[in-house]
Structure formats: structure tokens, C-alpha cells
Amino acid sequence: KFEVASVKNWTNPIQEVTLGATSGDGGSRKSTITLGGENALPYYFDAEMPHRNYITMDVFDMPIGMAKAVKSNYDDVINDPAEWAKKVVRDFNADMVTIHLISTDPLIKDTSARDAAKVVEDVLQAVDVPIVIGGSGNPQKDPEVLEKAAEAAAGERVLLASASLNLDYERIAKAAINNGHVVLSWTQLEINAQKELNRKLMKQCNVPRDSIIMDPTTAALGYGLDYAYSNMERIRLAGLMGDDELTFPMSSGTTNAWGAREAWMVSSPLAQDSEWGPREYRGPIWEIVTGLALSLAGNDMFMMMHPTSVQVLKEITQTLYG
Amino acid sequence: MKINSPLEAYRYLPGTNCGECGEQTCMAFAAHLIDRSKKLTDCTPMLEQKFSKKLKDLQALLAPEIREVEIGVGEKAVKIGGDDVLYRHRLTFFDPTALAYDVWDTMPENELVERVKKIHDFKKFYVGNFLTLDMVAVRCVSKDPKKFADTVKKVIGTTDLPLILCSFDPEVLKAGLEVAKDKNPLLYAANKDNWQQVADLALEYNVPVTLFSPDDLDTLKSLAVTFAKMGTEKLVLDPGTFPSGKDLKKTFTNFLKIRRAGVEGDRDIAYPIMAVPLTAWMVQDDAVSASYWETVIASIFTIKYGDVMIMHSIEPYALLPQLHIRDTIYTDPRKPVSVQPAMYKVGTPDKDSPVLVTTNFALTYYTVESDLASSKVNCFLWAIDTDGIGVEAAVAGGQLTAAKIKKGIEDSGFDLKNDTTHNTIVLPGLAARLQGDVEDETGARVMVGPADSGRLPGWMEKNWPPKAK
Ligand code: B12
Numbered sequence: 001k002f003e004v005a006s007v008k009n010w011t012n013p014i015q016e017v018t019l020g021a022t023s024g025d026g027g028s029r030k031s032t033i034t035l036g037g038e039n040a041l042p043y044y045f046d047a048e049m050p051h052r053n054y055i056t057m058d059v060f061d062m063p064i065g066m067a068k069a070v071k072s073n074y075d076d077v078i079n080d081p082a083e084w085a086k087k088v089v090r091d092f093n094a095d096m097v098t099i100h101l102i103s104t105d106p107l108i109k110d111t112s113a114r115d116a117a118k119v120v121e122d123v124l125q126a127v128d129v130p131i132v133i134g135g136s137g138n139p140q141k142d143p144e145v146l147e148k149a150a151e152a153a154a155g156e157r158v159l160l161a162s163a164s165l166n167l168d169y170e171r172i173a174k175a176a177i178n179n180g181h182v183v184l185s186w187t188q189l190e191i192n193a194q195k196e197l198n199r200k201l202m203k204q205c206n207v208p209r210d211s212i213i214m215d216p217t218t219a220a221l222g223y224g225l226d227y228a229y230s231n232m233e234r235i236r237l238a239g240l241m242g243d244d245e246l247t248f249p250m251s252s253g254t255t256n257a258w259g260a261r262e263a264w265m266v267s268s269p270l271a272q273d274s275e276w277g278p279r280e281y282r283g284p285i286w287e288i289v290t291g292l293a294l295s296l297a298g299n300d301m302f303m304m305m306h307p308t309s310v311q312v313l314k315e316i317t318q319t320l321y322g
Numbered sequence: 323m324k325i326n327s328p329l330e331a332y333r334y335l336p337g338t339n340c341g342e343c344g345e346q347t348c349m350a351f352a353a354h355l356i357d358r359s360k361k362l363t364d365c366t367p368m369l370e371q372k373f374s375k376k377l378k379d380l381q382a383l384l385a386p387e388i389r390e391v392e393i394g395v396g397e398k399a400v401k402i403g404g405d406d407v408l409y410r411h412r413l414t415f416f417d418p419t420a421l422a423y424d425v426w427d428t429m430p431e432n433e434l435v436e437r438v439k440k441i442h443d444f445k446k447f448y449v450g451n452f453l454t455l456d457m458v459a460v461r462c463v464s465k466d467p468k469k470f471a472d473t474v475k476k477v478i479g480t481t482d483l484p485l486i487l488c489s490f491d492p493e494v495l496k497a498g499l500e501v502a503k504d505k506n507p508l509l510y511a512a513n514k515d516n517w518q519q520v521a522d523l524a525l526e527y528n529v530p531v532t533l534f535s536p537d538d539l540d541t542l543k544s545l546a547v548t549f550a551k552m553g554t555e556k557l558v559l560d561p562g563t564f565p566s567g568k569d570l571k572k573t574f575t576n577f578l579k580i581r582r583a584g585v586e587g588d589r590d591i592a593y594p595i596m597a598v599p600l601t602a603w604m605v606q607d608d609a610v611s612a613s614y615w616e617t618v619i620a621s622i623f624t625i626k627y628g629d630v631m632i633m634h635s636i637e638p639y640a641l642l643p644q645l646h647i648r649d650t651i652y653t654d655p656r657k658p659v660s661v662q663p664a665m666y667k668v669g670t671p672d673k674d675s676p677v678l679v680t681t682n683f684a685l686t687y688y689t690v691e692s693d694l695a696s697s698k699v700n701c702f703l704w705a706i707d708t709d710g711i712g713v714e715a716a717v718a719g720g721q722l723t724a725a726k727i728k729k730g731i732e733d734s735g736f737d738l739k740n741d742t743t744h745n746t747i748v749l750p751g752l753a754a755r756l757q758g759d760v761e762d763e764t765g766a767r768v769m770v771g772p773a774d775s776g777r778l779p780g781w782m783e784k785n786w787p788p789k790a791k
Pocket residue numbers: 137164166188189217218219220223224256257258259260261678679680681683685686689690710711712713714715716717718719720721748749750751752770771772773774775776778
């Protein structure tokens with residue numbers, strides 16, 4: 001007779017965090033999404049997983065460089081973030097939409113925070129799913145941009161991306177608290193930095209535990225996924241075993257997979273390599289396998305770009321979820 | 323492994339600190355035994371007669387929880403299993419998942435040979451090495467032992483990759499074994515109906531054998547116990563790979579259960595596990611969807627405890643991610659990923675050759691180096707010490723700066739003015755914003771190359787040698 005015990009030291013549940021607010025809660029979303037709540041590694045038989053994985057699809061506030069296989073899906077909406085948002089929800093089955101306000105970067109277009117906030121309003125009008133708001137990644141400008149965006153989206157319980165150690169995270173935390181949003185706590189593949197930032201958000205900035213999601217960084221398959229995978233797995237195991245600084249749901253910038261040359265290059269630059277075959281098939285599977293690996297490490301939410309990748313990753317994560 | 327501290331292993335060692343093993347002390351050697359970076363046989367004094375009992379005892383204590391099974395012979399032989407932990411960061415995973423691709427005995431001969439060659443030859447350069455496929459699984463579709471044997475023979479004549487012989491008919495397996503008996507193939511498979519005859523074959527030919535018990539771990543375990551009693555522990559367990567829905571979830575659970583029980587000390591089931599992602603082809607109708615789904619299943623079971631897998635698609639868009647996810651999971655998390663910061667020569671550079679700047683992140687360095695070497699570009703390649711960070715992140719994080727580049731030049735003893743005719747440096751495209759600063763710091767001319775080093779050869783044709791100012 002075959003027997004195996006359940007894991008005994010997974011005693012600490014992961015925090016549940018809800019994104020989006022319906023009219024009953026002071027927002028205008030049609031439905032909300034709850035992440036977290038796990039008592040075991042994902043899909044494990046030790047304990048039921050309370051919520052499935054969710055996918056938020058990227059929308060940008062200006063045309064940006066994208067792999068050809070990705071871009072061909074967005075040619076018709078590339079200049080209109082609201083239409084773009086509609087398209088990913090209607091045609092590609094996105095659970096959520098991320099609006100990246102990259103044009104606010106002083107080195108790109110230096111769009112004002114006020115104008116960027118208008119784009120956020122447009123997107124909120126265009127779709128009724130919960131949304132994520134991303135800055136440009138510029139540490140000087142992001143706090144201001146996210147502040148204005150948070151005000152424009154007051155009451156909608158959006159995810160603000162992101163607070164990090166190299167910018168004024170306190171301003172972003174405040175913007176979230178004052179307007180009823182959730183903060184994305186983003187660090188770069190380092191478990192101790194993640195603990196430090198979470199601690200600061202909780203203790204120094206008083207962000208409630210149900211308003212923090214972590215992004216411990218996603219590196220693409222072949223480009224550091226080994227780090228990203230184990231970093232997430234360690235974070236999740238530490239959380240389950242009682243480290244309260246790490247018991248938050250996780251989010252992955254799975255789109256990073258498109259940075260891998262295997263995803264976008266026409267053919268291998270190396271003469272000794274075997275043929276790489278058509279790139280339109282390589283790209284989506286690169287994004288899928290990157291996301292799938294992290295889903296097994298404990299990641300809850302995926303930020304993604306290619307419709308096929310979204311469809312296949314949804315199918316497999318929901319199969320494992322049961 | 324039954325012990326986990328160097329002290330426990332130390333007790334069995336000679337204790338003379340003789341240094342034969344390459345370590346200063348027996349204690350240092352003991353630590354390497356525990357992290358599995360050295361083998362017990364590296365301590366030659368232990369091989370003396372008087373230590374034979376201690377050697378045997380320590381060997382038993384150090385043996386990995388999951389048995390190691392070898393398939394094939396010679397250079398291409400693969401070892402599977404051998405693991406001690408459930409999470410790679412706790413140590414590392416040993417013996418990478420062996421990837422097998424199928425052929426079948428009703429294939430026309432020319433197609434068969436062509437397919438085997440493709441499997442044998444497929445390679446992808448990555449961080450200083452080639453990623454390659456491991457095995458060929460020969461499936462009997464004809465039900466004809468003779469036909470199967472002929473196919474196996476043809477395959478052996480074409481490749482030295484290890485084989486899996488696939489049939490539930492002992493007659494067929496025997497016919498295959500007759501032609502492959504020197505090749506140590508893996509038998510696939512014994513089940514609850516044929517196990518008696520297949521066990522006899524495995525023992526007679528002394529080859530490893532797969533036990534197949536779809537979604538029935540009780541039977542799987544009792545088969546394993548029976549085979550062990552009959553005299554073979556060269557076993558691989560296949561709990562069935564169901565390709566969709568609730569059954570796929572069950573498969574996932576079965577893999578977890580088997581490996582957890584094994585690592586936690588249930589010797590009866592501590593064997594390598596086989597996954598068969600090929601079953602994806604039973605539920606997906608077009609080739610692209612099937613290849614995708616097969617790759618998805620292969621990825622799951624590369625991460626979660628599959629030790630050997632049989633696949634069907636040999637499309638590069640399936641093989642590349644399969645190879646990379648296997649490498650990702652089996653990369654030793656303890657080993658450094660940077661190269662020594664230095665001025666490296668690619669090909670045979672002379673005074674007219676370009677001087678290219680890159681970082682000492684291993685992935686960056688090897689990518690750039692192989693791009694250049696494969697197009698036969700002769701140049702100097704400067705790996706600047708960026709603490710092992712790639713170009714774009716190092717520029718963003720301040721590890722790649724004009725001052726660092728200047729210091730790198732000074733430290734290497736390379737003198738741009740005397741050692742080149744052109745006094746020029748080429749920066750990575752992603753470090754373009756350093757151009758002015760580097761010019762000021764070094765006094766050299768600074769050119770900006772393409773963003774991706776794959777485009778360097780083409781860029782060189784247009785831009786090198788630099789036009790005199
Ligand atoms: C993995 C990664 C990390 C890892 C780095 C691990 C490591 N050892 O390098 C970690 C997590 C540590 C990291 C941290 C940060 N990162 Co980071 N990271 C990445 C990621 C996902 C992949 C980078 C990579 O490895 N590429 C593969 C290597 C091989 O590329 P490469 O070194 O650039 O080499 C190529 C080219 O440069 C060129 N090349 C190389 N040498 C040469 C030489 C010549 C002569 C030529 C012509 C060409 C050439 O060819 C190579 C092959 O294509 C990218 C996103 C992405 N997908 O690209 C972000 C990215 C690079 N990171 C970014 C940032 C901002 C950071 C941080 C500053 C974040 C922060 N706020 O703290 C920190 C900085 C940390 C530090 N420097 O200390 C940004 C950079 C934005 C920018 N353009 O300024 C990126 C693009 C992500 C993003 N979109 O925001 N990161």
C-alpha cells in the first residue's frame with residue numbers, strides 16, 4: 001500500500017488581496033478578483049487552492065517597440081489605450097488590464113502626470129475589469145505619476161505598480177492608502193530586499209496587509225529564470241512556514257520573456273546552432289513556459305502580452321487548479 | 323542521503339589529513355561529501371582493505387535518496403534519478419531530466435533515418451556549451467517482433483544515443499533486446515499483466531525497466547517491491563501521464579506523491595520517474611497545438627520531478643523551450659555565473675582588430691563571444707567587472723560606467739594607444755549613453771555598436787575599420 005504524509009509545517013496561510021471594487025464598494029468594476037489565500041504550494045494536494053491564477057494584459061500609453069509576433073495583434077489599437085484595453089478584454093479574454101504610463105518618462109515624452117491620469121480615466125471607462133496602473137520606471141517621476149493616477153482612479157481598488165526601494169515608496173504607499181488601492185512591492189530577485197520593502201510598507205507607511213502584492217522580478221527562460229524561479233519558490237515556502245513579511249500574493253512581469261532572443265529573432269545568430277524554425281511559434285511558447293514555471297513556484301498573477309500565450313497559460317493553470 | 327552534517331561523515335574517514343583527496347583536511351573533504359561536490363572514492367586511503375567496512379557503511383549513508391539508474395553505454399549514456407531534495411535551492415537537482423523523442427517501426431526507412439539524425443544532431447549553444455537531446459524511444463506499432471528488431475537495428479546504426487524500447491508485448495521487447503543487448507536500453511514497460519515475463523527479460527539481459535501503472539500508486543509500489551525482490555533495482559516508475567483535465571491534475575499529484583515519499587525515506591518507491599508528454603497528441607488535433615501542449619506538460623514534469631520523458635514533436639519551437647527549462651531547473655544554484663573580468667581574445671586579433679566592451683555576466687559574455695566566434699570575427703573582447711550583471715541592468719544600476727571601463731583598461735595592462743592602431747573602443751548599443759563619458763575618461767575614440775551582439779558581424783562589415791577622422 002502506498003502512503004505519503006501531507007506537509008506539516010505549512011501552517012501560515014498566504015494573505016488574501018482583492019483587486020477592483022464594484023459599485024457596492026464605491027467603485028465601478030463589474031466584478032473583483034481575489035488573489036492569495038493558499039495553504040500549500042500551488043496545485044498541491046496538501047490543501048485546496050482557494051483562488052485560481054489571473055492574467056492581466058499589457059496596454060501602453062504610446063506605441064512602443066515590440067516583437068513582431070506581439071505587435072501584429074495590436075496594430076489597429078496601438079495609438080488608443082482605451083481601444084487597446086477593450087480589445088484585450090473582449091477578444092483575448094484578459095482578466096485584468098495593465099495600463100503602462102511609459103510616455104511619462106522624461107527621456108521618452110515627459111507626458112505630465114495630469115495628462116497621464118486622463119489616460120487612466122479613459123481606460124477605466126473603456127473596461128469594467130480591475131486594472132493595474134504602471135509608471136514608466138523612472139524613479140524621480142513615478143511617485144508623482146502614480147499619485148495623480150491613484151487620485152483619478154479613487155475607489156476602484158487598482159494595483160499601483162510599483163513601489164521599490166530606489167524611489168520614494170512612501171508617496172506611492174500614501175497614494176494607495178488615501179484612494180483605496182493596492183501596492184505592488186517590487187524588488188530585484190533578492191529575498192532580503194523583498195522582506196525589507198514589505199516591512200517598510202507595513203511598518204513605516206502603514207499599508208494594510210490586505211493591500212500588498214509582491215513582484216520579486218521575472219527573468220525570461222534562458223535569461224535568469226533559474227534565479228526568478230527559486231527566488232519565488234523560496235519566498236512562497238518561507239511565507240507558508242510563518243515568515244509574515246513574505247505572505248503576500250505574487251505577480252510576474254511575464255512579458256519579459258519577449259526580451260529573449262529566442263522569442264523574437266528571425267534565426268539563430270550562431271552558425272553551429274540547429275535551425276530555430278519560425279519565430280512566430282517560438283515567441284508565444286517562450287512566454288508560456290516562463291509563466292508556467294513561475295506559476296509552479298507560487299506566482300498568482302501574470303502580466304502578459306501575446307493572446308496565444310494568455311490562452312494556453314490560462315488553460316494549463318486552470319487545469320492544474322482543478 | 324542519510325546524514326547531513328560534515329561531522330557525521332568525518333567519523334568514517336581515516337582522519338590523517340594526508341591531502342590525497344585534494345583537500346587540506348579530512349573535515350574539509352567531509353563537507354564536500356555532504357554537498358556532493360566530491361566523491362568518496364576521491365579519498366584513496368579509504369580504498370585500502372582495512373577501511374572496507376567503513377567505506378561500505380559511509381557509501382550507504384551518502385547514497386542519494388532516489389536511486390540512480392543508468393541507461394545506454396559509453397559517452398552518451400545518461401544517468402537519471404539521484405536526487406536528495408524536493409526544492410532545488412536546498413542543494414541542487416542532480417542528473418538532468420533525460421529527453422527522449424520517439425520513432426516507430428512502421429516508418430519508411432529513409433524517414434526513420436532522417437528523424438533519428440535530427441534527434442541526434444539537434445544542438446543549441448548556451449553559456450559556453452551546447453544543449454542537446456538525450457535519447458531515442460523506439461515504439462512498436464506493427465506488433466511484429468521482427469519488424470521492431472529491424473527498426474532497432476537501423477536506429478543503432480544511425481546513432482549512439484541511448485534507447486528506450488517501447489512495447490507491452492514481451493516477444494517484441496525480446497526481439498529488440500536481442501539486437502540492442504550491448505546497449506543497455508531502457509525497457510518500456512512492465513505492467514500488471516505482463517510483469518512476470520518482462521521481469522525475466524530485464525534480469526536476463528541485465529537492463530533497466532520501466533514499471534507502468536496508470537493512476538494506481540499501490541500497484542506501482544507493489545510492482546517495484548516485487549522487481550526488487552526478484553533482483554533488480556534498475557527501475558523507472560511511470561504512474562501514467564494523462565494529458566488533460568482532472569486526469570492531468572491527478573498525474574501532477576501522483577508525481578508529487580512518489581517523489582515526496584521517496585525523498586522522505588520510503589525506499590520501496592525511491593526510483594526515477596518517467597513522464598510521457600507525448601500523450602498530448604491524443605487530445606490536440608493540429609500539430610502546433612499538440613507541440614505546444616506537449617511542451618507545456620514536459621515543462622511541468624521537468625520542474626516537478628520527471629527524470630526521463632518521451633516526446634514526439636521535434637519542431638525547434640518545442641525543443642528549444644524544453645531544453646532551456648531543463649537547463650534552468652538543473653543549473654546548480656551554488657555555482658557562480660560570472661566570468662573573470664579580463665581582456666579576452668576572440669580568434670586571432672592583431673593591432674587592427676576592434677576592441678569591444680562587454681560585461682562579466684556569464685550569459686552576456688558567452689552570448690557575445692559565441693556570436694563573434696561563430697562569424698569568425700577576430701577581436702579583443704573586454705569583460706568589465708560589473709559584479710556579474712548584464713549590460714542593460716548594469717548601466718541602469720551603475721555597475722557599468724565610464725570610470726569602470728577606464729579602470730578595466732588599466733587593470734588589464736592593455737594599452738589602447740600602443741596595442742592598437744586605431745585607439746578605438748566599441749560599446750554595446752545598450753550602453754550608448756556612456757559614449758561621451760567614456761571618451762572623456764579614456765581619451766579614446768568610442769563607437770556604439772548594435773543593441774544585440776547577434777548583429778555585430780553585420781555591423782562590423784559596415785563600420786570597421788573606422789574611417790579616419
Ligand atoms: C535579468 C535582469 C536583471 C537581473 C540581472 C542579473 C544579471 N546577472 O545581470 C537583476 C534582477 C539583478 C536586475 C536588476 C536590475 N534591473 Co534588470 N533586467 C533583467 C532582464 C530581465 C534581463 C537582462 C538580461 O540578462 N539580458 C540578457 C543579456 C545577455 O543581455 P545583455 O547583457 O544586455 O547583452 C546583450 C546586449 O547588450 C548585447 N551586447 C552585450 N555586450 C555587447 C558588446 C558589444 C560591443 C555590442 C555591440 C553588443 C553587446 O548583446 C547581448 C546579447 O543580446 C531585463 C529585461 C529584459 N528582458 O531585457 C531587465 C532590465 C535590463 N533591468 C532593468 C532595470 C531598471 C534594473 C534595475 C535598475 C532595477 C531597479 N530599479 O533596481 C536593477 C539594477 C541592478 C543592478 N545593476 O545592480 C531595466 C533597464 C532599463 C534601462 N534601459 O535602463 C530592464 C530592461 C527591465 C525593464 N524594462 O525595466 N535585472
